Amino acid sequence: MTEIAKIIRQARDQARLTSLDYARLLLDDFMELHGDRQFRDDGAVIGGLGLLGGMPVTVVGIQKGKSLQDNLKRNFGQPHPEGYRKALRLMQQAEKFCRPILTLINTAGAYPGIGAEERGQGEAIARNLMEMSDLKVPIIALIIGEGGSGGALALAVADRVWMLENAIYAVLSPEGFASILWKDASRAMEAAKLMKITSYELLEMGVIDKVISEKGSQTEVVEGLKEELIASFAELQSRSREQLVAERYERFRKY
Template identity: 70%
Template sequence: MSQRVNRILKEARSQERLTVLDYAEQLFDDFIELHGDRSYADDGAVVGGLAYLDGRPVTLIGIQKGKNLKDNLNRRFGQPNPEGYRKALRLMKQAEKFNRPVITLINTAGAYPGKEAEERGQGQAIAQNLLEMSDLKVPIIAIIIGEGGSGGALALAVADRVWMLEYAIYAVLSPEGFASILWKDGKRATEAAQLMKITAYDLLEMGVIDKMIPEHGYFSSEILLHLKESLVTELSYLESLPLEQLLEERYQRFRKY
């Protein structure tokens, strides 16, 4: 068990994993990236825009990690500022206006913890997303594609369906942080991860997520094909539901915790 958890931790954080922009290119058609929160600035850690999935117009939003050191520094290693979450919310409200389903791809250790982010309302931006997504009047599917860390991930994961890739993690804080708090020893991260139950296997069993996407390699065509087929099927089902039922089921999904 510890070997599997250790492997999942390592692979969830690997720079070889597909990023949001990789998925936008390989899984969707005609992706057009939109920028800015119309209030302060554009945040490179959050990317989003319009795309087609098997001919269906969708809004795609995700947390983007870099491919190299320079890119990671520009994107703060995938840790969004408040303007990133506000950009995401702007795009979700736009999707609601034009009746487009929303797909979010999440890979972040957490929201950016800097002083400037707090001054610009980091907590409020995350809370506003939670509130708005709970009542957004279009289907939402959220997918954890790498790390799903704390409220920084949850701010894009209040969805009708929450999925995870097999080698992804989803947790209230990092295993290192958990180990440091509990045992004053961050090196016991693998042991902490086992206790926290942060893998897709654990979370699927507990009902926190709805589906695990098997992985056969970082750039496996099988992953993309399976994911695309699953998205098309699930969106068709969600779009067939009456709006009142869609929102009530989303509400009850999170109330059961």
């Protein structure tokens, strides 16, 4: 198995920690909140409040399941429009109460079904991109597994974009890329090499800001991540609201 194939396999591993796992491990007194106040609660997106080193933080994440039944409940981590609207509702609430935001991303992409399109999937993603760009609180986005397409970007307009070492982040899946370019999904690993989807490749290109090492025990990885988050949020909170928004704008304009 090639190195890129190993990374993709690890990024998609059902045994990886989920967004809900990270929320509960990183935050004290985590309380999950539900619903978009328009249609329903989307199990593919989780969100809530908790304390990160004593600091109130809002967490929003895309949730995959750990079993077939759980994945059916979570729609295999593919959000509907109401999931993105729930995420935006919680992020706007965070801005209202001056809470930093942590987003956790693990999705192959937004759900492309007929119902999702009828309820405005494209509009929901576009609105998140627009609104997140102007939120006046610190935002850190962390890709914990797969970061696929606009479904991932809808939670990644942040001041800092980080990736776990064995995560991937791309405009679409390698299988989708190969199918479009060569009409042959079996060439996915060849496509993955061309796409440069691994954490260190994206760090070198400046697409992300930090790679979080996954060496050591699960507890060590989480504790190290927690320390980095506390330090980075403290740094970002030292900026004025106007400076935060201006620097976020410039970060994405440079592409």
